[in-house]
Amino acid sequence: MRRYRWRETTVKFILSSLGAAAWLALHAPAAVAQGAPAPQASASSATPIAAMAGQPRDPFFWLGEINKATLVINSEQGLLDPSIAPRLAAGVAKVIADGNASGGKRPASVITFEPLLIKAAGEDVTLLHAGRSSQDMHATYRSAILRDKLLELAEQLHATSMVLVELAARHERTIVPNYTNGVAAQPNSYGHYLLGQAAGLMRDADRIRETYARVDRSPMGTTVLNGTSWPLDRQRMARYLGFEALVDNAYDASQISSMDQPVEVASIVTSVALRAGNFVEDLMTQYAQPRPWILLEEGGGNTYVSSAMPQKRNPGLLNDTRSEASTALTLALGPVVQTHNITPGMSDPKDVKQNSAMVDGGIATLKRWSRVLKALVIRPERALEELNSDWTASQELADVLMRKYRLPFRDGHHFASEVVSYAKANDIKPLDFPYAEARRIYAESMKDSKYGADLPMSEQEFRSTLDPVAIVDNRATSGGPQPAEMQRMLAQARAHLAAQDGWIKARRAHIRDALAQLDRDFDAIAAKAPRP
Template identity: 50%
Template structure:
C-alpha cells in the first residue's frame, strides 16, 4: 500500500538532508497537523482512545492534511478553524483527540516549532558570514590598513586582525543563538491553559515526537510567560546582528567619500548602480539596501517589545508567533552581508599609501620614547603632537619627515621642559621604525594583537569556533528531522492499520 503523500515527501526530504525546505509550506497548518498526529498516536497507545477510534481519526487527519496540500486549498492556521475540517472528515468524535489540549498550548508549540526552524536557517547564515570573515583574514594577513576612531584615521593595523574581530562578533551572535535555543526548545504541550489538565497526558512522549529537548515544565510559565518573553530575547539576538552588520557597512561607506578608496564593492552585479544624473557615480546599492534591512530589523524588535508591554501574561498581543517572527528578516540581512563580503575589492597598496599620508604612527613615537628611553608617556605624547602640528602645517608626510626634522622639534619642546633629556634620545633607526606601519604592526606585544604569531592563533581560534557552530547546527537539524521522521512513521503505521 502507498504511503500518504505527506509521509513520502518528508522521507524524501530527510534522505536528501533538506528537511527544512519541505513542500508543502511548514506553516501553522503543517504544525497543527503534526500535533494532531502525535496526539492521535500517543492517546491511542495510552488508552485514552480506543484502537478503533485512533485508526479512524488517523484517516480523518490524513485526509485534512492531504486536502490542505492541494493547490489553492485552505490551510487553516488556528485550532478553532482547523477543527471543523477534522469533524467534516471524521465526524464529531474526532474531537476526542483534543482532550487535555488548548489553543494556548498548541499555538505556543506551533510558534516555537516555526521559530526554531527560522533560528536554524539564521544560524547557518551566521556560520557563513563568520566563514567569510575568516577566509578574508587569511587572504589579507599582510594587508596594512588605517583603523578609525570617531571617523578619523587612528592606528595602523592588519586587515586580517580587523576581519577576525568581526568573525568573533558574529561568532558571539551564534553563541547567543545556541543559548537561546536551549530555552526555546522546551515543549509546552500538555500545559493546556494555566494549570494543566486532569487527563493523564504523556507530555514527555509528545515532546520527543515534536523534536523538543524537554518540557517547559511549569504549566503556567509554559503558556503564559515564556511565549511573551521569547520575542524580546529574539530581538536582543537580532539587534546584535543588525548592529554588527551596520557598523561594518558604515566603515566601508566612509571609503566611498574618498576619490581613491582602498576597499569598495565590485561594480555591477547588483552591488552598485550608476547615478541617473552624475555619470561618475557608482552608488553602493548593496550596502544601502543591507543597511536598510538591518534598520527594519531593529524596528521590528522594538515593535515586538511594545506588543508585550503593559499586558497581562498570556495575551495574544506579544505571544511568540511564527508569522511575526523577526528571524527571517535577520536571515535576509545576513544573506546580503554574505554577498557584500564576497564582493569586496581591496587595494593593499592604496591602504598603505593612506597610512603613509597621515600620522597614525604618532602614538608609536610616544610609546617608543617611554619603552626605550624612560620618557613618561604624556611628555612623549606632547612631543609627537608637536610633530604632527608642524608636519600638517607644512604638508609633510611621515615618510618625508626626517630625523633632523624630529631633532629640531624635540629641541623646541625640551627647551620649555627641564625634565626632558637635552638631546633627542631616539636613534635614526628607531625613528624610522616608529614611523613604519609594518614595523608597528609586526612588533605589537600583547595577546590578541595583530603581530603574525597572534594573528595565526586567532584565525585558528575562529576556525575552531566555526567548526563547533557548524557541528551544532547540523546535529540540531538532524535531531529534529529524526524526531519528525519517527512521528510520521508511527502515524503512518496507525493509518495503514485503519486502511486494512
C-alpha cells in the same frame, strides 16, 4: 482595535520593505515556492503520513503533528480507546493530505482545524482534545516555527561569518588605516579588522544557541495555564515533536515564555542589523574620498552610474544593505512594542507571520552583507599611501620611548604630539620628517625634565618607528594583528565556525529524526484503518 490596526500597518510595512517575493515565501508552501507540485492526496486517505514529503512546517503542519502524537500516545497509554484509534488516525491523515493538496485548506488555529477533523472522522475525533487547549497547542507550534527560523538565521550567520574569516585570511598582511571617532587612528591589518567583525557575529551565533535552548522546550500538556486532570505524557509528546525539554511551569508555558521568545529573538536580529549597518557606514566613508583605498567592484548590481553626473559610481549594494538592516531593525522593534503594557499571555507579540518576517529580515541583511564582502576591491598600495600621508603611527613614538628608554608615556606623548603639530603646520609627511627637527622638538619638550633633552632614538630607529608595517608586526599583546596572533585567531575562528556548523546540523537532525519516528508510529496505527 488599536492592536489590529497596528498589525495591519506592520503587514503593509513588511510588504513594502521585503517585497512581494519575500512575503510570498513566508506564506506559500515550501514545495510550491520552489516550483515543485504540491503533494496530492486521495479523498479517502489513510495514506501514510511519511509519504507526504515537502509540506511547509507552518501552523497547519504542526497542528497535524500534535494530533498525530496525541493519537499515538493516548491510545497506547489508555487515554484513548485503541480500537477506534485507526479510524481516527485515518481522519487525521485525510485532513493533512487534503491540506497538502494544491489549493488545500491549511488552517492555522485549533478552532478552524478541528471542524476538518470532525468532518473527516466524526465527532468522536474530539476525544483527542483530552487535556488540550488552543493555548498550549498554539504556543507549541509558535515555538516549533521560531525554532526552525532560528536555525535558518544560524545557517546564514554561519555562511556570512565564513566569508568574513576567509577574507580575513587573504588580507592578513594588508596594512590599512583604522578609524576612531571618524578619524584615521592607527595602522592595522585589514584581516585583523575583519576578524574583529567576525568575532561580533560569533557572539551572535552564541546568542542563537542560547536562545534556541530556551525556545526548544515543549509547552504541550499545560492546557491553558495550570495543567489538566488528564495524566498526559508531556515528555513523550516533546520527543515526538523534536523538543529537547519541557516548559516546566504550566503558567509560564503559554502566558510568559511564549511572549519572551519573540522579544529575545528580536534582540538577536537587532544585533545582526546593527553590525551590518556599522560595517556599511565604515565603508561608506571611503566613498567621500577622491581616491579611496577600498571600494565595491563595479557592475553586477554593486554600483550604478549617476543619472546626472557621469563621474559618479554610486554604491548601490551598500545602500541596499543598509536599508535591509534598517528594515530588519524596524521589524525587530515590533515584538518589543507589542509586548509593552499588556497582561501576560496576550497574543499581541506572538504572530507567526510577523515574527517569521522579522527573522527573515535578519537573514536578508546577512545575505546582502555577504555580497558586499565578496564585491570588495582593496588597494593595499593606496591604503599604505594614506597611512604614510598622515600621522597614524605617532603613538608608537611614545610607546617606544617608554618601552625601550623608560621615558614616562605622557612625556613621550607630548613629544609626539608636538612633532605632529609641527608636521601638519608645515605640510610634512611622516616619511619626510627631518630627524634634526625631531631632535629640536624633543629638546624643547624635555628641557625641564630629569630624563635629559637628547632624543635617545637614532635616525634609523626614529624612521622605523613611524613605519606602519613594522608597527603591526611588532605588536606583542594577545589578540593583536601580528602574524603569530593572526594565525592563532584564524584557527580559533575556523574551529568556532566548524562547531557552529556541527551544532546546526545536529539540531536539524534531531528534529528530522523525531518527526520521522512519529510518522512511523502513527502510520502503523493508520494502516489498520478499514479501507472504503
